[in-house]
Amino acid sequence: MTKIQFELDGQQVEANAGETIWQVAKRHQKEIPHLCYSPEPDYRPDGNCRACMVEIEGERVLAASCKRTPSVGMKVKTESARAVAAQKMVMELLVADQPARETSHDPDSKFWHWAEKVEVTESRFPAAERWAGDTSHPAMSVNLDACIQCGLCVRACREVQVNDVIGMAYRNAGAKIVFDFDDPMGESTCVACGECVQACPTGALMPSVMLDEKQTRVTYADRQVDSLCPFCGVGCQVTYQVKDEKVIYAEGRDGPANHNRLCVKGRFGFDYIHHPHRLTKPLVRLPNAKKDANDQVDPANPFTHFREASWEEALDIAAKGLVKIRDEKGVKALAGFGSAKGSNEEAYLFQKLVRTGFGSNNVDHCTRLCHASSVAALMEGLNSGAVSAPFAAAMDAEVIIVIGANPTVNHPVAATYLKNAAKRGAKLIVMDPRKQALSRHAWKHLAFKPGSDVAMLNAMLHTIITEGLTDQQYIAGYTEGFDELAERIKEFPPEKMEAICGIPAETLKEVARVYARSRASIIFWGMGISQHIHGTDNARCLIALALTTGQVGRPGTGLHPLRGQNNVQGASDAGLIPMFLPDYQPVGRTDLREPFEKLWHQDLDPVRGLTVVEIMNAIHAGEITGMYIEGENPAMSDPDLQHAREALAMLDHLVVQDLFVTETAFHADVILPASAFAEKSGTFTNTDRRVQLAREVIRPPGDARQDLWIIQEIGKRMGLPWNYNGPADVFTEMTQVMPSLNNITWERLVREGAVTYPVDDPNKPGNEIIFTTGFPTESGRGKIVPAKVVPPDEIPDAEYPMVLSTGRVLEHWHTGSMTRRASVLDQIEPEAVAFMSPKDMRRLSVWPGDFIKLETRRGAVEVKVRSDRDVPENMVFMPFCYAEAAANLLTNPALDPFGKIPEFKFCAVRAEKVALQSAAE
Numbered sequence: 001m002t003k004i005q006f007e008l009d010g011q012q013v014e015a016n017a018g019e020t021i022w023q024v025a026k027r028h029q030k031e032i033p034h035l036c037y038s039p040e041p042d043y044r045p046d047g048n049c050r051a052c053m054v055e056i057e058g059e060r061v062l063a064a065s066c067k068r069t070p071s072v073g074m075k076v077k078t079e080s081a082r083a084v085a086a087q088k089m090v091m092e093l094l095v096a097d098q099p100a101r102e103t104s105h106d107p108d109s110k111f112w113h114w115a116e117k118v119e120v121t122e123s124r125f126p127a128a129e130r131w132a133g134d135t136s137h138p139a140m141s142v143n144l145d146a147c148i149q150c151g152l153c154v155r156a157c158r159e160v161q162v163n164d165v166i167g168m169a170y171r172n173a174g175a176k177i178v179f180d181f182d183d184p185m186g187e188s189t190c191v192a193c194g195e196c197v198q199a200c201p202t203g204a205l206m207p208s209v210m211l212d213e214k215q216t217r218v219t220y221a222d223r224q225v226d227s228l229c230p231f232c233g234v235g236c237q238v239t240y241q242v243k244d245e246k247v248i249y250a251e252g253r254d255g256p257a258n259h260n261r262l263c264v265k266g267r268f269g270f271d272y273i274h275h276p277h278r279l280t281k282p283l284v285r286l287p288n289a290k291k292d293a294n295d296q297v298d299p300a301n302p303f304t305h306f307r308e309a310s311w312e313e314a315l316d317i318a319a320k321g322l323v324k325i326r327d328e329k330g331v332k333a334l335a336g337f338g339s340a341k342g343s344n345e346e347a348y349l350f351q352k353l354v355r356t357g358f359g360s361n362n363v364d365h366c367t368r369l370c371h372a373s374s375v376a377a378l379m380e381g382l383n384s385g386a387v388s389a390p391f392a393a394a395m396d397a398e399v400i401i402v403i404g405a406n407p408t409v410n411h412p413v414a415a416t417y418l419k420n421a422a423k424r425g426a427k428l429i430v431m432d433p434r435k436q437a438l439s440r441h442a443w444k445h446l447a448f449k450p451g452s453d454v455a456m457l458n459a460m461l462h463t464i465i466t467e468g469l470t471d472q473q474y475i476a477g478y479t480e481g482f483d484e485l486a487e488r489i490k491e492f493p494p495e496k497m498e499a500i501c502g503i504p505a506e507t508l509k510e511v512a513r514v515y516a517r518s519r520a521s522i523i524f525w526g527m528g529i530s531q532h533i534h535g536t537d538n539a540r541c542l543i544a545l546a547l548t549t550g551q552v553g554r555p556g557t558g559l560h561p562l563r564g565q566n567n568v569q570g571a572s573d574a575g576l577i578p579m580f581l582p583d584y585q586p587v588g589r590t591d592l593r594e595p596f597e598k599l600w601h602q603d604l605d606p607v608r609g610l611t612v613v614e615i616m617n618a619i620h621a622g623e624i625t626g627m628y629i630e631g632e633n634p635a636m637s638d639p640d641l642q643h644a645r646e647a648l649a650m651l652d653h654l655v656v657q658d659l660f661v662t663e664t665a666f667h668a669d670v671i672l673p674a675s676a677f678a679e680k681s682g683t684f685t686n687t688d689r690r691v692q693l694a695r696e697v698i699r700p701p702g703d704a705r706q707d708l709w710i711i712q713e714i715g716k717r718m719g720l721p722w723n724y725n726g727p728a729d730v731f732t733e734m735t736q737v738m739p740s741l742n743n744i745t746w747e748r749l750v751r752e753g754a755v756t757y758p759v760d761d762p763n764k765p766g767n768e769i770i771f772t773t774g775f776p777t778e779s780g781r782g783k784i785v786p787a788k789v790v791p792p793d794e795i796p797d798a799e800y801p802m803v804l805s806t807g808r809v810l811e812h813w814h815t816g817s818m819t820r821r822a823s824v825l826d827q828i829e830p831e832a833v834a835f836m837s838p839k840d841m842r843r844l845s846v847w848p849g850d851f852i853k854l855e856t857r858r859g860a861v862e863v864k865v866r867s868d869r870d871v872p873e874n875m876v877f878m879p880f881c882y883a884e885a886a887a888n889l890l891t892n893p894a895l896d897p898f899g900k901i902p903e904f905k906f907c908a909v910r911a912e913k914v915a916l917q918s919a920a921e
C-alpha cells in the first residue's frame with residue numbers, strides 16, 4: 001500500500017492510502033475539533049461544520065481536515081493562529097444559536113465538550129430564530145433549537161441505516177431537519193433505530209428517558225457495562241448505561257456484527273427487565289387452582305393461582321415431581337424444552353440434565369419452530385447446519401437473493417448491510433409473497449404464490465442447467481448428485497412452473513441467469529422458506545442453486561439461513577435437540593455417543609427423542625406426564641394452541657423457569673424466577689457462527705436467580721453429581737466434546753469479546769467463510785438433493801377461502817413475553833393487529849381499525865385489521881406475539897417430514913367483519 005509522506009505541524013509523518021489529515025493527526029495524538037464528522041462510528045465525512053479547519057502551506061483558504069487527504073510534501077498546520085482562529089470562530093457562531101449550556105438539553109454533549117476545549121462557551125453574536133421542539137415520539141425527543149445542521153442524523157438515517165426518513169428541508173435561515181414531509185417524528189415513517197440519536201453531537205436528538213419535562217438532561221449513568229442485545233440472531237454488541245442499578249439506556253458499540261448500529265428493540269427495548277410483573281420469588285401452584293386450558297393468565301394480576309415459596313421448597317417440589325414420574329412411569333414420561341434466549345452454557349447444561357437426569361433425548365427448543373427444516377437440508381447436503389458466510393458478506397456480493405425473509409423487521413441491523421450493498425450497486429432480489437421495506441431497494445421483487453417456493457426455485461435450476469450456466473468445474477470437484485438433479489429438473493421448465501408460482505417464465509429465467517453468471521451471489525433465507533411442510537425441500541433447492549453454480553465458499557457468496565433468536569444457533573450447537581448430542585452428533589451413533597458417556601459417566605439413550613409438536617401429542621396420548629420448560633412459551637408459540645394448551649394443562653407436573661408468569665407458566669406447578677439477559681454472563685452464538693461474551697450488567701431482582709444455578713440445583717436434586725462454579729466451568733467442559741469450539745477458550749472470549757468458529761489456531765481469527773475447499777461430509781463433497789413440488793397441507797376452499805401467514809412485527813419479539821413489557825416498544829405497537837390488502841378489506845367492507853374474525857379449522861380470534869398494500873390479495877398476515885389474539889390458535893400443526901417443523905406460513909382461513917357489539921364484548 002502506498003504511503004504518503006507529508007509534514008504535520010513541523011513533523012514528518014506518513015499517511016496510509018485514503019487516510020485524511022484528521023485521521024493522521026489523531027494517530028499522532030493531535031486533537032482537532034470536529035462536530036459534523038464522526039470517526040466512531042465511522043460515517044462519511046461531510047466537511048460542512050468547518051470546525052476542523054487546518055492551514056495548508058501555499059493554499060489561499062483553509063481546508064476541512066476531516067475530508068482532505070494529504071499529498072506528498074504537503075505542509076499542514078493544525079495549530080497555527082489562522083487555523084485556531086477559524087476553529088474558534090466556527091464554534092462562536094454555533095454557540096450563538098444554542099441555548100446556554102446550563103439550560104441546554106445536554107450540557108454533556110460532544111458540542112459542549114469541544115466548546116470548552118477551544119475555550120469558546122459564549123458568543124458575541126445575536127441568536128438566530130430557532131425551531132420548536134417535538135416530543136411526539138415515545139422514545140426520542142427532537143430539540144431543534146440545539147441543531148447545528150451538521151447532517152450527521154441525515155447520514156445516519158440515509159446512508160448507515162438506509163431508512164431515508166430524515167432530510168434537510170427549506171432554504172437559507174429557514175433550512176431545518178425534517179422527518180418525511182416535515183411530519184412530527186412520532187407520526188413519521190421513523191423505525192426508531194435511534195442511529196440519529198447516537199450520532200447527534202449537540203443533544204438536538206436525545207433519548208426521551210434522559211430528559212425532564214423542560215427537555216433538559218437530568219439523567220446520568222453511574223456506570224456502563226458492555227454486553228449484547230437480547231433479541232435477534234444478529235448479535236449486536238451493546239453498552240448498557242446503569243443508574244441506581246437500573247438500565248437506563250443502550251448504545252450500540254463496535255461489534256463485528258453491528259459496528260455501532262442497533263434497531264428499536266436493541267436500543268429501546270431493555271426495560272422489560274424492570275417490569276413490575278417480573279418474578280422475584282419462586283411460586284408454587286395453590287392446591288385449589290385447577291389447571292384449565294381455557295383459563296387465561298390475567299394481565300393485570302398474573303400471580304393468581306400461585307403462592308410464594310422459598311427456593312428450598314420450590315426446588316424440592318420441582319425436582320421431586322420429576323423424579324417421581326421418572327421412577328414410576330419411566331424415563332420417556334419426561335421431556336424438557338430449553339431456550340434459545342439462554343446462553344450456550346445454559347443450553348448445554350439443560351440438555352445434559354435431560355439426557356442424564358431424565359434419561360432420554362426428549363429435549364427440544366424453538367429451533368424446531370423456526371429453522372429445523374433448513375438445518376435438516378443443510379446437514380443432509382453439507383453436514384453442517386450453520387451459515388457458510390456472515391451476513392456482512394453481502395457487501396462483497398454482486399447478487400443478493402433474500403427469500404422467505406423480512407430482515408428489516410426480523411433482523412434489522414443485518415438488513416442495513418443488505419441495503420448498503422444495494423446502494424453500492426449489488427442486485428438485490430427479494431422473493432416473497434408479501435412485499436416489504438427491503439423491496440424498495442430491490443432490483444426485482446418476485447411475489448410468488450404462497451407455498452409455491454419449490455416450483456419457482458426448480459424453474460430457476462431448470463434454466464441454469466438447460467442454458468449451460470452451471471459451474472462444471474465446481475460440480476466435478478466439489479459436489480455429488482448433479483446428474484440426478486439434471487434428470488429430475490426436466491419436469492420443471494419455467495413455462496410450466498409459471499402457472500404454479502405466478503411468476504412469468506421470462507422473469508424466472510432472467511433471475512436465474514443473473515444469479516448464476518454473477519461474480520459472487522449469496523442467498524439469505526428465513527422462515528418463509530422453513531415453516532412449510534416442504535421446508536426441507538425449499539432449502540434443498542437453495543443448496544442446489546449454490547452448488548450447481550459454485551456460488552459458495554468465496555467472498556460474497558454463500559448460503560445464510562438468518563437465525564431467529566439471539567442464541568438459536570448456539571442452543572442447537574449445544575445439543576438442545578432430540579436427535580443430536582452437542583455439535584450435531586447423532587444420538588444413534590455408538591462411536592459418537594461414547595465420548596459423551598465417558599465425560600458424563602453415564603450410558604445415554606441411543607434413541608432419538610421427541611420434537612416440540614411430538615411432545616405435545618405424546619402428552620395427549622398419556623405418554624409424557626412431566627415437563628421442565630426453561631424460558632420457552634409453547635402456550636403461545638406452538639401451532640394449534642388449543643391443543644398445546646390442553647397438553648400443558650394435562651401434565652401431572654410442570655416446572656417452568658422464566659422471567660414472568662407467561663401463558664405457559666400459568667399452567668405450571670412450580671415457577672422458578674430466572675435471570676434476564678442483562679443479569680447474566682455467558683456465551684451466545686449469533687447467526688454468523690460468532691461466539692460472543694455477554695456480561696452481567698445488573699443483579700437479578702429480589703430472589704430471582706441465575707438460570708445456570710437453577711438448572712444445576714434441579715440436576716443435583718435429581719441425583720447428578722454436579723459442581724459447576726459458573727459459566728466458565730461449563731464452557732470449558734463444552735470445549736472437550738464440541739470440536740466446533742476448538743481454539744476458543746473462555747479467556748480468549750474475555751480478551752476478544754467475539755470469535756467466529758471454526759478456528760484453526762488459538763492465535764488466529766476464526767473463519768468467517770467456510771466450505772472454501774469442499775464440505776465436511778464423508779466424501780468431502782456437497783450433496784445435491786432434488787426436490788419435488790408438494791402443495792401446502794391445507795389448501796383454501798369455499799369454507800376457508802383465504803391464506804393465513806404468521807410472523808413478526810418490528811417492535812415485538814417472538815411471543816411478546818419480553819417486548820410487550822418493554823415500555824417504548826409497547827407504546828409504538830400496543831395492540832393485536834392483522835394485516836390485509838386494501839382490496840380484501842373493501843370486499844369485506846371493513847376499515848382500518850375495525851375488528852375482523854379470523855377462523856380456521858382449529859380456532860377463531862377477533863383482531864383489529866390494518867390495511868397493507870404489501871400483503872397480496874387473499875392473504876391475511878398476523879404477528880404471533882399478541883396473547884389477546886393469539887395467531888397460533890389458528891395455525892396448522894402439519895409437519896415437514898424431515899425437519900418436523902409446523903406449517904406456520906400457510907393455512908386456510910375465513911375472514912369476516914365483526915359486528916361492533918361483538919368487538920366491544
Ligand code: SF4
Pocket residue numbers: 229230231232233234235236258261262263264265266267411412413414
Ligand atoms: Fe438486537 Fe437484532 Fe436489533 Fe441488533 S438487530 S439491536 S441484535 S434486535
